[in-house]
Every structure is written in structure tokens, then in C-alpha cells.
Amino acid sequence: MATERLVNLPALPPKPRNLIPLWASLLLGLCWLVVWHLDISFQTLLWGWQDILEYFSRYTSPDFRDAPKYLWLMLETMAMGLWGTVLAFIIAFLLAPYAARNLSPNPWVYNLTRELLNFMRAMPDILLALILVSSMGLGPLPGALALGIHTAGFLGKFFAESLERVEHGRYEALDAVGAGFSQKILYAGWPSILREMTGYTLYILDRNIRTGAVLGLVGAGGIGIALYDTLRMFNYNQAAALLIIMLGTIIVLDRLSGLIRSKLH
Amino acid sequence: MAIISTSHLSKRYANGTAALNGVSLALEAGQFTVILGPSGSGKSTLLRLFNGLETPTEGSVSINGTVLQRRNLRHVRREVGMVFQHFNLVGRLNVMTNVLIGRLAYRSWLGSMLHLFREEDFRIAHEALARVGLAEKAWVRADQLSGGQQQRVGIARALAQRPRVILADEPVASLDPVTSTEVLGLLKQICREDGIAVVANLHQPDYTHQYADRVIGLNSGRVIFDDAPGQLTDNRLQTIYHRDSQPQETRHAELALAHA
Numbered sequence: 001m002a003t004e005r006l007v008n009l010p011a012l013p014p015k016p017r018n019l020i021p022l023w024a025s026l027l028l029g030l031c032w033l034v035v036w037h038l039d040i041s042f043q044t045l046l047w048g049w050q051d052i053l054e055y056f057s058r059y060t061s062p063d064f065r066d067a068p069k070y071l072w073l074m075l076e077t078m079a080m081g082l083w084g085t086v087l088a089f090i091i092a093f094l095l096a097p098y099a100a101r102n103l104s105p106n107p108w109v110y111n112l113t114r115e116l117l118n119f120m121r122a123m124p125d126i127l128l129a130l131i132l133v134s135s136m137g138l139g140p141l142p143g144a145l146a147l148g149i150h151t152a153g154f155l156g157k158f159f160a161e162s163l164e165r166v167e168h169g170r171y172e173a174l175d176a177v178g179a180g181f182s183q184k185i186l187y188a189g190w191p192s193i194l195r196e197m198t199g200y201t202l203y204i205l206d207r208n209i210r211t212g213a214v215l216g217l218v219g220a221g222g223i224g225i226a227l228y229d230t231l232r233m234f235n236y237n238q239a240a241a242l243l244i245i246m247l248g249t250i251i252v253l254d255r256l257s258g259l260i261r262s263k264l265h
Numbered sequence: 266m267a268i269i270s271t272s273h274l275s276k277r278y279a280n281g282t283a284a285l286n287g288v289s290l291a292l293e294a295g296q297f298t299v300i301l302g303p304s305g306s307g308k309s310t311l312l313r314l315f316n317g318l319e320t321p322t323e324g325s326v327s328i329n330g331t332v333l334q335r336r337n338l339r340h341v342r343r344e345v346g347m348v349f350q351h352f353n354l355v356g357r358l359n360v361m362t363n364v365l366i367g368r369l370a371y372r373s374w375l376g377s378m379l380h381l382f383r384e385e386d387f388r389i390a391h392e393a394l395a396r397v398g399l400a401e402k403a404w405v406r407a408d409q410l411s412g413g414q415q416q417r418v419g420i421a422r423a424l425a426q427r428p429r430v431i432l433a434d435e436p437v438a439s440l441d442p443v444t445s446t447e448v449l450g451l452l453k454q455i456c457r458e459d460g461i462a463v464v465a466n467l468h469q470p471d472y473t474h475q476y477a478d479r480v481i482g483l484n485s486g487r488v489i490f491d492d493a494p495g496q497l498t499d500n501r502l503q504t505i506y507h508r509d510s511q512p513q514e515t516r517h518a519e520l521a522l523a524h525a
Binding site for chain 1: 316318338339340341342343345346347349351353354355356357358362366367369370374377378380419422426
């Protein structure tokens with residue numbers, strides 16, 4: 001019975017070729033080439049573990065005597081991150097509708113806005129900060145601008161993609177009542193993606209505060225400068241205190257933004 | 266005078282499909298017109314040509330004597346309400362705002378950007394909501410309502426436009442039978458009381474007999490029936506739903522479904 005059934009089976013179409021092993025081995029080969037070419041030595045890493053431990057041991061007694069000053073600097077970094085995010089949000093809010101394929105008035109505007117956002121994303125914020133600091137002077141303002149320009153590229157892209165995913169019918173209903181472009185965005189677009197927008201913006205705020213701390217290294221104000229100075233003078237205990245304050249702030253912020261996002265529905 | 270008139274209207278999509286072929290019609294105010302036809306016969310395309318959501322390949326549409334053109338589109342559309350199969354409300358906005366959307370084309374750019382509507386707009390929206398029996402839901406989020414209620418909000422949005430025409434693209438295709446008769450009854454009542462033209466795409470010959478003043482049968486993009494619903498015999502119905510490339514059994518099945 002069983003064999004008879006097998007005989008009567010219709011032939012399967014030819015099996016498609018599985019390319020995963022090929023790609024996986026190519027990727028592995030590439031990784032090996034990189035290690036080989038850059039002369040990365042895992043032995044050094046392995047033998048050097050004692051040195052690494054010794055280095056970290058220098059940070060084990062954090063010195064909080066200057067804590068008020070550090071907290072103030074942390075606040076400055078947070079302000080820098082906040083203003084960077086506000087700037088990014090405004091730019092993204094204005095540009096995103098033009099960068100959404102289904103809303104953009106014509107392909108030229110669409111491509112131009114898209115490329116503008118790509119350009120802003122492609123400019124590293126640390127480089128922007130370096131340029132702005134040297135043209136505007138030291139302080140948190142060039143830092144905020146650098147963060148704003150760089151992350152506007154991200155937010156704009158995120159918003160545009162969310163706007164593209166909104167049901168076509170909603171935009172069509174607005175077209176059908178005779179609403180104009182900006183009315184369509186304001187009454188069908190933004191309300192439909194409010195939740196995603198909030199999520200993305202909080203993420204960018206979080207990211208900007210973290211990056212803001214690093215921007216201090218190029219003179220853009222905030223806690224980064226203090227960290228740079230203490231490390232340069234080998235004050236490991238103060239550096240440890242600064243790192244702990246930064247870490248604590250980031251944990252609190254992360255929890256806070258998670259809480260806000262869960263409240264939205 | 267006809268409120269909607271078309272002359273030699275044809276629509277061919279970019280992929281070569283001919284959706285409509287030389288349709289000339291004149292629809293009167295105060296009449297409930299139902300467009301019947303199998304899927305792909307061009308019903309939806311015809312309705313969407315009436316308010317310029319599609320542009321004709323040949324021929325033209327005029328609403329109340331104005332020929333639809335790119336530059337007068339918004340002006341014409343504000344007096345043409347549209348009701349959709351999937352309601353197309355903005356779920357996160359409350360019912361009142363969804364109805365006020367019907368007033369947008371009457372308002373200045375700045376006012377609408379600041380979410381400022383006039384006293385008058387609120388009154389019109391309030392009236393529209395009261396008419397569809399949902400005034401008490403004014404401040405509820407639209408996505409909290411049932412399907413039938415959402416469709417009534419959709420009708421209220423169209424009413425807020427103070428329309429001369431309401432186009433309904435399969436308005437009851439996503440609703441149960443009881444809700445369907447409610448929605449169609451409401452559209453019929455509006456048609457009578459306000460003396461406006463209502464044009465609806467339907468799939469159910471039963472409802473057509475019950476509500477239509479005039480029936481237009483479409484098949485393969487051509488008008489093959491245009492008469493009072495009384496003239497819509499089973500035989501004529503079969504011609505409307507006829508498909509060339511279809512085996513006999515499925516055609517029967519479809520007819521049975523259409524009767525269901």
C-alpha cells in the first residue's frame with residue numbers, strides 16, 4: 001500500500017538552491033582576512049589580562065568630593081542633549097512629510113529631502129561639534145547644534161517611514177474632503193504615528209545625552225570636558241566618580257523613557 | 266440639471282488594464298443611485314473619478330456644472346462627501362475632530378494648522394453627529410467605536426461638508442446585515458431630506474431593490490444596465506454579473522452569493 005502511494009506521488013518541482021552556506025562561508029572568510037590583514041593578535045589580549053585588571057583597579061575608589069560640580073556638569077550635558085533633540089524634532093517635523101514617498105508632492109522634492117536627511121545622518125556629530133566649536137567657540141551651544149543636525153537626519157527618516165506606513169485610506173479620506181497637503185499631514189499623518197514618534201524622539205533624547213557626554217572631549221561643554229581633564233591628569237578616582245554619575249543618569253533616563261512609552265497607547 | 270455628469274469617460278491604468286470604457290452618465294440631485302457589477306467591473310474606479318481621486322484617461326466629469334480639473338479639485342471636493350468601505354477615520358482622534366475634518370477645506374491654512382475651528386464649524390459638526398445619532402460619543406476616540414458606529418461617523422464627516430453629493434464606495438461591505446440596513450437607511454434619508462445625490466457601490470441586489478431609485482449595471486467597464494430597480498430582473502442581473510472567462514458553475518455560485 002505504502003509503496004503504491006509513493007509511486008503515485010506527483011513529482012516535486014526542482015528544489016531551490018540553498019545559498020546560505022555559501023554566504024556564511026564567504027562572511028567567515030572575510031572576517032579571517034580582516035584579522036589577518038590588521039594583524040589583530042588574540043594572544044596579546046589573552047596574555048595582557050593582568051595588565052587590564054591592574055588598569056581597572058585604579059578606578060576602584062571613586063572620589064565624590066566634587067560631586068555637586070559633577071552633577072552640575074551632568075545637567076549641562078543633559079541640557080545639551082535636550083536642546084539637540086528639540087532642534088532635531090523641529091527639523092524632522094518640517095522635513096519628514098516631504099521625505100515620505102506617498103505624501104511628497106513630487107519625486108524631485110522627495111529625493112532632495114531624502115538626500116538632505118541622508119547627508120545630516122552621514123555627518124558624524126563629533127565632527128560637526130569639532131567644526132562648530134572651532135567656529136563658535138567652546139561651550140554647550142555648538143554641541144547642541146551638532147547633535148541636533150546629526151539626529152535630525154535620523155528622526156526625519158524614522159518619521160517619514162512611519163508616515164509611509166499609515167493606511168492609504170486615511171490620507172485618501174482627507175483628499176476626498178478637499179484638504180490640502182499640510183492639513184492632510186496634521187490631521188491624518190501625525191495623529192496616526194504619535195506613538196511611534198514619541199518612542200523615536202525619546203530614544204534620540206537618550207542617545208543625545210549619552211553622546212553629549214562624549215562631545216565634551218572636543219570642547220563642547222558638559223561632563224565630557226571634566227572626564228577628559230581628569231583622565232589626562234591621571235585622576236582615576238575622580239574619573240570613576242564621573243563615570244558612575246553618567247551611568248546612573250543614563251539608567252534613570254532609560255527607565256523614565258520606558259515608563260512614558262508604556263503609558264502611551 | 267444633472268449634478269454629476271460624465272462624458273465618454275475612460276480610464277486605463279498604467280499596467281494596461283482598461284477599467285472604464287466610454288461611460289456617459291447624468292445623475293440627478295435627490296436620487297439614490299446604486300452601481301452594481303462584479304469585482305473588477307470598474308465600479309470603484311467610476312466612483313473615484315467623480316471626485317477626482319482618479320484622473321480619467323479620456324472624457325471628463327463635471328460636478329454641478331464645473332468640469333473637474335487639477336486646479337479646481339479641492340474646491341469641487343469640498344462639496345462632495347465620500348464614505349468608504351473601511352471608514353477611513355483617524356482612530357486616535359476623537360469623533361468630533363474626525364467630523365470637523367469635513368470642514369477643513371472651508372478653513373484657512375493657519376486656522377486649521379492651529380486646530381482652531383469656528384463656532385459655526387462646531388455647530389455644523391454637532392448637527393451632523395446628532396443626525397447620525399452619535400452626539401453623545403463626540404469626545405470618544407474614534408477607534409473605540411464599533412464598525413457600524415464608525416461608518417456613521419464617516420457619514421457625519423461627509424455631512425459636515427454640507428455636500429451636494431455623497432459618494433459611498435461599498436459602504437456596507439464590512440458591516441453585518443442589521444448595521445448595513447441602518448447605514449443605507451441613513452444615506453437614503455439624507456438623500457431625501459437634503460435633496461442631494463447619493464451614489465453607492467453595492468454588492469447586494471437585495472439592498473439595491475430596497476434603497477435605489479436608479480440602478481446602473483457595469484460590466485467590463487461599460488454601462489450595460491441603467492434603469493429603475495423594478496426593471497432589474499434575475500435575467501438582467503445575470504447579464505450584469507456575467508463573465509466571459511468563467512466556467513458556468515462559478516458564475517452560478519457568484520449569482521447565488523449576490524442573492525444572499
